[in-house]
Amino acid sequence: MVEQKNDLMEKIVSLCKRRGFVFPGSEIYGGLAGTWDYGPYGVALKKNIKDIWWKMFVTDRDDMYGMDAAIIMNPKTWVASGHVEGFQDPLVECKKCHHRFRADQVDLSRCPDCGGEFGEMRQFNMMFKTHIGATEDASSVCYLRPETAGGMFVNFKNILDSVHPKLPFGMAQIGKAFRNEIAPRDFVFRSREFEQMEVEYFIDPKDWESQFEVWEKVRMNWCLEIGLPENKIHIREHEKSELSHYSKRTTDIEFDFPFGQKELYGLAYRTDFDLKAHAAESGVDLSYFDEETKERFVPHVIEPSVGVDRTVLAILSSAYTEDEMDGEKRTYLKLSPKIAPIKCAVFPLLKNKPELVAKSREVFEMLRKEFACEFDDNGNIGKRYRRQEEIGTPFCVTVDFDTIEKDAGVTVRDRDSGQQTRMPISELVGFVKSKI
Amino acid sequence: MVEQKNDLMEKIVSLCKRRGFVFPGSEIYGGLAGTWDYGPYGVALKKNIKDIWWKMFVTDRDDMYGMDAAIIMNPKTWVASGHVEGFQDPLVECKKCHHRFRADQVDLSRCPDCGGEFGEMRQFNMMFKTHIGATEDASSVCYLRPETAGGMFVNFKNILDSVHPKLPFGMAQIGKAFRNEIAPRDFVFRSREFEQMEVEYFIDPKDWESQFEVWEKVRMNWCLEIGLPENKIHIREHEKSELSHYSKRTTDIEFDFPFGQKELYGLAYRTDFDLKAHAAESGVDLSYFDEETKERFVPHVIEPSVGVDRTVLAILSSAYTEDEMDGEKRTYLKLSPKIAPIKCAVFPLLKNKPELVAKSREVFEMLRKEFACEFDDNGNIGKRYRRQEEIGTPFCVTVDFDTIEKDAGVTVRDRDSGQQTRMPISELVGFVKSKI
Numbered sequence: 001m002v003e004q005k006n007d008l009m010e011k012i013v014s015l016c017k018r019r020g021f022v023f024p025g026s027e028i029y030g031g032l033a034g035t036w037d038y039g040p041y042g043v044a045l046k047k048n049i050k051d052i053w054w055k056m057f058v059t060d061r062d063d064m065y066g067m068d069a070a071i072i073m074n075p076k077t078w079v080a081s082g083h084v085e086g087f088q089d090p091l092v093e094c095k096k097c098h099h100r101f102r103a104d105q106v107d108l109s110r111c112p113d114c115g116g117e118f119g120e121m122r123q124f125n126m127m128f129k130t131h132i133g134a135t136e137d138a139s140s141v142c143y144l145r146p147e148t149a150g151g152m153f154v155n156f157k158n159i160l161d162s163v164h165p166k167l168p169f170g171m172a173q174i175g176k177a178f179r180n181e182i183a184p185r186d187f188v189f190r191s192r193e194f195e196q197m198e199v200e201y202f203i204d205p206k207d208w209e210s211q212f213e214v215w216e217k218v219r220m221n222w223c224l225e226i227g228l229p230e231n232k233i234h235i236r237e238h239e240k241s242e243l244s245h246y247s248k249r250t251t252d253i254e255f256d257f258p259f260g261q262k263e264l265y266g267l268a269y270r271t272d273f274d275l276k277a278h279a280a281e282s283g284v285d286l287s288y289f290d291e292e293t294k295e296r297f298v299p300h301v302i303e304p305s306v307g308v309d310r311t312v313l314a315i316l317s318s319a320y321t322e323d324e325m326d327g328e329k330r331t332y333l334k335l336s337p338k339i340a341p342i343k344c345a346v347f348p349l350l351k352n353k354p355e356l357v358a359k360s361r362e363v364f365e366m367l368r369k370e371f372a373c374e375f376d377d378n379g380n381i382g383k384r385y386r387r388q389e390e391i392g393t394p395f396c397v398t399v400d401f402d403t404i405e406k407d408a409g410v411t412v413r414d415r416d417s418g419q420q421t422r423m424p425i426s427e428l429v430g431f432v433k434s435k436i
Numbered sequence: 437m438v439e440q441k442n443d444l445m446e447k448i449v450s451l452c453k454r455r456g457f458v459f460p461g462s463e464i465y466g467g468l469a470g471t472w473d474y475g476p477y478g479v480a481l482k483k484n485i486k487d488i489w490w491k492m493f494v495t496d497r498d499d500m501y502g503m504d505a506a507i508i509m510n511p512k513t514w515v516a517s518g519h520v521e522g523f524q525d526p527l528v529e530c531k532k533c534h535h536r537f538r539a540d541q542v543d544l545s546r547c548p549d550c551g552g553e554f555g556e557m558r559q560f561n562m563m564f565k566t567h568i569g570a571t572e573d574a575s576s577v578c579y580l581r582p583e584t585a586g587g588m589f590v591n592f593k594n595i596l597d598s599v600h601p602k603l604p605f606g607m608a609q610i611g612k613a614f615r616n617e618i619a620p621r622d623f624v625f626r627s628r629e630f631e632q633m634e635v636e637y638f639i640d641p642k643d644w645e646s647q648f649e650v651w652e653k654v655r656m657n658w659c660l661e662i663g664l665p666e667n668k669i670h671i672r673e674h675e676k677s678e679l680s681h682y683s684k685r686t687t688d689i690e691f692d693f694p695f696g697q698k699e700l701y702g703l704a705y706r707t708d709f710d711l712k713a714h715a716a717e718s719g720v721d722l723s724y725f726d727e728e729t730k731e732r733f734v735p736h737v738i739e740p741s742v743g744v745d746r747t748v749l750a751i752l753s754s755a756y757t758e759d760e761m762d763g764e765k766r767t768y769l770k771l772s773p774k775i776a777p778i779k780c781a782v783f784p785l786l787k788n789k790p791e792l793v794a795k796s797r798e799v800f801e802m803l804r805k806e807f808a809c810e811f812d813d814n815g816n817i818g819k820r821y822r823r824q825e826e827i828g829t830p831f832c833v834t835v836d837f838d839t840i841e842k843d844a845g846v847t848v849r850d851r852d853s854g855q856q857t858r859m860p861i862s863e864l865v866g867f868v869k870s871k872i
Binding site: 017018019020023025026027028029030031032033034035036037038039040042043044046047054059060062065066067068069070071072073074076077091093100124128129130131132133134142144151154155157158159161162163164176178180182192193278281282284286368372375378 | 453454455456459461462463464465466467468469470471472473474475476478479480482483490495496498501502503504505506507508509510512513527529536560564565566567568569570578580587590591593594595597598599600612614616618628629714717718720722804808811814
């Protein structure tokens with residue numbers, strides 16, 4: 001079973017590289033552990049995911065304010081949040097082969113790589129450290145943000161002062177975060193550089209239970225909107241014992257990845273821990289004045305957190321499908337048309353017939369104005385179908401002789417069933433749009 | 437004159453903070469020099485700019501491939517590109533007050549801050565350095581990318597192998613880059629963390645002159661598309677003496693910023709310098725095989741480079757306008773409707789009339805499905821106009837008593853002229869769409 005699942009991961013990683021979704025970071029230089037470079041279809045998939053999130057969580061709502069804070073922040077941010085003190089993993093090093101491991105992930109009796117003895121365990125802070133300005137000493141140390149959240153708490157007052165929102169309201173941000181993982185693993189699941197989509201939703205503390213439930217529903221709607229299969233989604237309530245000291249409730253969405261059921265998203269009620277900590281560290285008042293009740297208080301916060309890369313992996317791994325068609329094995333990505341990088345591909349049946357090529361270019365130019373399309377006249381038609389199936393294109397349109405000689409429309413092939421139907425050219429835009 | 441211009445910059449910076457475009461980075465902690473946090477309208481403006489760029493340079497073209505490479509790359513990338521060796525500024529430090537300056541930007545006889553004597557000049561590498569993995573020694577040094585270009589050259593072969601493009605073709609990427617500037621200045625013009633939109637366009641070397649001209653036109657179309665005023669745009673040809681050793685031609689677009697005519701965009705013909713350097717450093721063949729001529733060669737490259745933050749500043753500083761209306765001074769942003777964060781605001785004439793509020797909510801819900809809108813019922817109507825003018829909203833729609841009592845449509849107010857016209861509600865979507 002484990003064999004089989006690792007096999008599936010290998011197939012996904014291989015398809016991602018072969019078809020231009022995701023490449024190992026800096027690959028020609030032998031790579032750089034825990035970094036990944038997104039190629040054309042990976043970028044398109046990520047952009048679709050991010051655009052849907054931004055629309056659903058920011059522009060379609062009246063109570064949300066977008067942000068884009070710097071990755072390098074004043075280091076006091078991470079003192080206040082507790083990351084400088086506590087964002088660390090236990091590390092052990094083998095005395096013989098000098099390989100390093102997370103102490104909580106290995107049997108500490110002997111090194112699994114060479115059987116050598118481990119040295120003493122030490123705490124290793126996972127923030128990437130750098131120096132800002134021209135001196136390299138303690139006074140110039142900065143960190144790459146380990147999460148986007150800090151950029152929002154630090155700007156809470158700026159939002160109050162510039163857009164004057166009323167509670168409840170949220171701040172939202174999409175951006176890169178960095179963690180110097182001792183053991184990056186599982187493709188883009190645990191990497192050293194990743195992208196987050198986070199909301200900090202500020203509330204009156206008396207409403208926290210009802211607000212938490214609303215956010216659980218919003219989160220589930222998000223999962224379904226991007227086409228994650230419901231039967232692979234599991235909600236896990238954190239036990240009292242595993243809650244952070246500041247959190248009163250956290251529920252994760254776990255997902256059936258090929259390597260097991262693992263955390264995909266988190267939803268945490270963080271009380272007023274963050275605003276109070278930043279107010280204390282900065283000396284700036286981060287309270288809110290309620291015009292109606294004339295009360296002043298520090299809002300509490302609910303944080304729905306989404307990882308872009310884990311979302312990509314959840315989508316790809318549940319979309320990866322192998323079946324047989326016309327006696328041949330095939331591989332395809334059963335992506336929801338909403339998030340598929342290419343919605344529709346257009347082919348001339350034959351490349352060497354100028355009238356077919358001209359007509360199919362015309363159809364292509366019409367469709368591309370409406371959604372992401374590709375034109376392909378390379379190789380035989382079966383090969384072109386295989387290629388589009390592997391990048392998850394839901395529809396392939398072929399211009400054939402009947403199209404131009406009998407004005408008989410085009411064929412539209414469905415990715416999943418392989419079925420072809422003839423359709424007038426004038427109906428194409430409406431048909432594809434109804435699916436996305 | 438200089439006074440006046442600095443005054444204009446101060447006004448722009450102040451408006452950006454007051455209205456939620458751009459805040460000083462980590463402001464509650466006293467800031468962090470050279471970093472800026474984008475607020476709700478700044479993010480919306482940036483997203484519009486980036487989306488237009490992506491559409492114009494990637495999805496609307498058949499010959500472009502999007503990428504999103506990691507910010508932390510294998511350090512050999514920056515050895516090959518010459519950044520480890522040569523990406524440095526001359527630095528001097530005052531012996532008395534210890535302030536640091538770029539040696540090429542100050543009179544070296546005496547410190548301008550305290551009159552003290554300068555120590556010896558030294559070279560300062562502007563790449564931010566960090567360590568990856570659990571050890572901090574020379575073997576684990578990595579850099580934050582100083583430009584996005586490296587991520588594309590390093591993936592050139594991956595693109596050849598996965599999407600099999602034919603020359604000429606380009607790779608395109610939007611992402612953060614980092615430079616540890618000694619003297620960050622001029623708001624978001626020269627910051628330590630910024631966002632780039634770069635294309636590496638690979639060509640047959642015999643075509644370089646004609647391709648360069650095509651890209652000059654594409655670049656000018658871009659400037660006009662986002663509404664930069666033509667009379668502030670200057671094309672500057674680099675002199676032979678200032679060309680990098682690998683570049684045969686570079687033209688900048690300079691722009692009339694409030695602090696002078698400065699570089700906005702670059703367009704460089706970089707020959708085969710980059711691919712050859714990465715091939716030599718990595719030992720990987722980065723040549724291209726032309727199926728038609730059966731020739732194998734290393735493509736040359738033309739690089740049009742766009743800074744997102746400088747674009748934001750060029751747009752804001754040319755849009756900032758003060759005039760007088762109805763005997764009152766007002767400030768507004770004359771943004772092109774295409775890039776304005778909010779396209780249309782909807783108001784009920786009075787907040788305390790439920791029928792006005794209900795009708796205006798209805799109009800708002802209809803419009804927001806089509807483009808970015810805001811609903812505002814806060815304060816008197818004049819105050820609401822002022823606010824929308826300051827964030828550059830081109831149209832304000834007001835629902836008044838005639839709307840509901842006489843079915844007389846709504847008033848649409850033009851930001852620049854202040855003129856109001858009545859319009860049937862059914863025509864609103866079409867009207868605004870025709871402007872954006």
